[in-house]
Amino acid sequence: MRMAWLKDLNRLVNGLSLVAREIAKRSPVIETARNGDIEGLIRSTAKQALVSATDLSGLTRGKVRDFSRPRPMESVVYFDRSAEAAQSSGDLERKHPIGDDREVDNAEVVRANDPGSQADRNADETCSSVEELDDQGVSEGNKSHNLAEEVNVVDVGGGEMVVPPPPAKRRKPRERRVPATPFSRGLGFAGLGAGLAWGMIQESTRRLVYGSPQEQDKQSALSPFLTKSNAERLAVALCRMRGAALKLGQMLSIQDESLVPAPMLAALDIVRQGADVMPRSQLNQVLDAELGPNWTSKLSSFDYEPLAAASIGQVHRAVTKEGLQVAMKIQYPGVANSIESDIENVKLLLDYTNLIPKGLYLDRAMKVAKEELSRECDYELEASNQKRFRDLLSGMKGFYVPMVLDNISSKRVLTTELVQGVPIDKVALLDQETRNYVGNKLLEITLMELFVFRFMQTDPNWSNFLYDEATRTINLIDFGAARDYPKSFVDDYLRMVVACANQDRDAVIEMSQRLGFLTGEESVVMLDAHVQGGFVVGLPFSKTGGYDFRSSNITQSISNLGATMLRHRLTPPPDEAYSLHRKLSGTFLACIKIGAVVPCRELLFKVYERYQFGHEDDGAAMVSSGSIF
Numbered sequence: 001m002r003m004a005w006l007k008d009l010n011r012l013v014n015g016l017s018l019v020a021r022e023i024a025k026r027s028p029v030i031e032t033a034r035n036g037d038i039e040g041l042i043r044s045t046a047k048q049a050l051v052s053a054t055d056l057s058g059l060t061r062g063k064v065r066d067f068s069r070p071r072p073m074e075s076v077v078y079f080d081r082s083a084e085a086a087q088s089s090g091d092l093e094r095k096h097p098i099g100d101d102r103e104v105d106n107a108e109v110v111r112a113n114d115p116g117s118q119a120d121r122n123a124d125e126t127c128s129s130v131e132e133l134d135d136q137g138v139s140e141g142n143k144s145h146n147l148a149e150e151v152n153v154v155d156v157g158g159g160e161m162v163v164p165p166p167p168a169k170r171r172k173p174r175e176r177r178v179p180a181t182p183f184s185r186g187l188g189f190a191g192l193g194a195g196l197a198w199g200m201i202q203e204s205t206r207r208l209v210y211g212s213p214q215e216q217d218k219q220s221a222l223s224p225f226l227t228k229s230n231a232e233r234l235a236v237a238l239c240r241m242r243g244a245a246l247k248l249g250q251m252l253s254i255q256d257e258s259l260v261p262a263p264m265l266a267a268l269d270i271v272r273q274g275a276d277v278m279p280r281s282q283l284n285q286v287l288d289a290e291l292g293p294n295w296t297s298k299l300s301s302f303d304y305e306p307l308a309a310a311s312i313g314q315v316h317r318a319v320t321k322e323g324l325q326v327a328m329k330i331q332y333p334g335v336a337n338s339i340e341s342d343i344e345n346v347k348l349l350l351d352y353t354n355l356i357p358k359g360l361y362l363d364r365a366m367k368v369a370k371e372e373l374s375r376e377c378d379y380e381l382e383a384s385n386q387k388r389f390r391d392l393l394s395g396m397k398g399f400y401v402p403m404v405l406d407n408i409s410s411k412r413v414l415t416t417e418l419v420q421g422v423p424i425d426k427v428a429l430l431d432q433e434t435r436n437y438v439g440n441k442l443l444e445i446t447l448m449e450l451f452v453f454r455f456m457q458t459d460p461n462w463s464n465f466l467y468d469e470a471t472r473t474i475n476l477i478d479f480g481a482a483r484d485y486p487k488s489f490v491d492d493y494l495r496m497v498v499a500c501a502n503q504d505r506d507a508v509i510e511m512s513q514r515l516g517f518l519t520g521e522e523s524v525v526m527l528d529a530h531v532q533g534g535f536v537v538g539l540p541f542s543k544t545g546g547y548d549f550r551s552s553n554i555t556q557s558i559s560n561l562g563a564t565m566l567r568h569r570l571t572p573p574p575d576e577a578y579s580l581h582r583k584l585s586g587t588f589l590a591c592i593k594i595g596a597v598v599p600c601r602e603l604l605f606k607v608y609e610r611y612q613f614g615h616e617d618d619g620a621a622m623v624s625s626g627s628i629f
Ligand SMILES: Nc1ncnc2c1ncn2[C@@H]1O[C@H](COP(=O)(O)OP(=O)(O)OP(=O)(O)O)[C@@H](O)[C@H]1O
Pocket: 122, 142, 307, 308, 310, 311, 312, 313, 315, 327, 329, 402, 416, 417, 418, 419, 420, 459, 461, 463, 464, 477, 478, 479, 480
């Protein structure tokens, strides 16, 4: 026990040394002092120390936003009196400054929002009044893409009813500046490391006095790091930091308990619901810098109440001068330049807490994550991906990709047409015919993207697919994670999927070796687990007549095999596999979530029969002819 305590103490020292390391490495104030500005040094250091100290102790966690309904009257700012006049009849009006400290010259009239629009509903969900980490959350929040969450289908005699899951823990969104410099971000991580170590010391001391808790799961009982307060510390810090760290947290959160311990998953689940919100002054700084100080001249109104606070940016509704309703995604300052250091810091934290199993090949995963995140931070790239998808899907019934408005976009601001619809998981509440239709459409587009376009949107977040019931259309958003796949990879991958569907062991092994999933040196145990995993995933494609995802236990079977594979794996998966498997498992999980029956084999073989192996340029003809379904 004493040894364990000493180890924990050592970890605390390590945590604190992270603080020192960051300060020494990055501090611009030390540079200031070197130049003789001692007063500046004292002022700035004192401020940073105060913020970090109060953050660590949990005293200052930002200003809690009162998101209770109705939404704040002052959230919409009008730049165009005629547009405002057209919309405001009967509504309360009053003068209001655009930002914290400035006035708009041509108009500053604000009014309450029109109730009842989809966008309002989205925003209302985002802004629901909930207690921090409140068990009785009143809304599901806008980031309702919990891949692990289950929908209960209850047989009510002759028919079935989908019972929505009980509301999960919600965290109150808070208005906090994003730490935008490498120094402030480094300090944030260092503070988190020290905070976690402190939590661990407290738990170790408690255990020394009262003994280890009996009721916790095995891993939590073993590690004094895995306490509820530490998990909350982690969640709060990630929501505040945003950027790469939050994105990584969200990625990890869709793993299951066999990979990531339960208390960590609970914390990451909170993280997935959305980040803190930038204050107006910081938001205006980004908009001015990106679009120029005259950005308001392109709009007739802008809603300062965000529709969503995601990991890399927050999204606001606006109306253009021409009257088009748009969504403006505005990137948090500093996140693009901090990807490398954020990931290194997360890695340090994970190493030092010893929480992630070796077989995850974290280094390789982190390298891939770095590349993916830099692409996602480039909104010009996202705009071009979105336009490409808009072209590709123009002939495909049931899908819509919103327009990009280039004149109100930049590298860090992306403005697109606002679309309607509910996140795809909400389709679980609609009738069976609709659920089957949507499941069918989701699989169709996944197969088209991979095997026809060889260009795929790889983020399976529920809210990236907004289903509009009135038009039976899936509105697709968020193309930051879209990527191309080489023809040779897609050729072999299709062969492997078909081998899995046909339960052809030898072909699965051969294709897996060609794709780089296996080295050829694996033990029989590993080969068996790998092939079984392939067969489980191939199950929906194995029989004609429709696969019933309502009774599927694919995820359970895979996670059982996952543990074996982690232990016996000799090589990390090929780089292409990270995003691809995230997307494929996202599609399956969506079908499970909405309880769809989908003719998977028929859909796969429609693609397979038309597929031409071995030619580099065969895709173009299929692409221009629209859907093959
Ligand atoms: N064109 C749009 N129409 C309607 N809602 C939108 C639109 N664009 C974005 N949103 C809303 O904003 C949310 C976040 O947008 P988006 O997914 O593009 O951001 P992100 O930074 O890539 O998010 P994430 O961290 O989840 O990847 C969406 O889930 C959706 O609720």
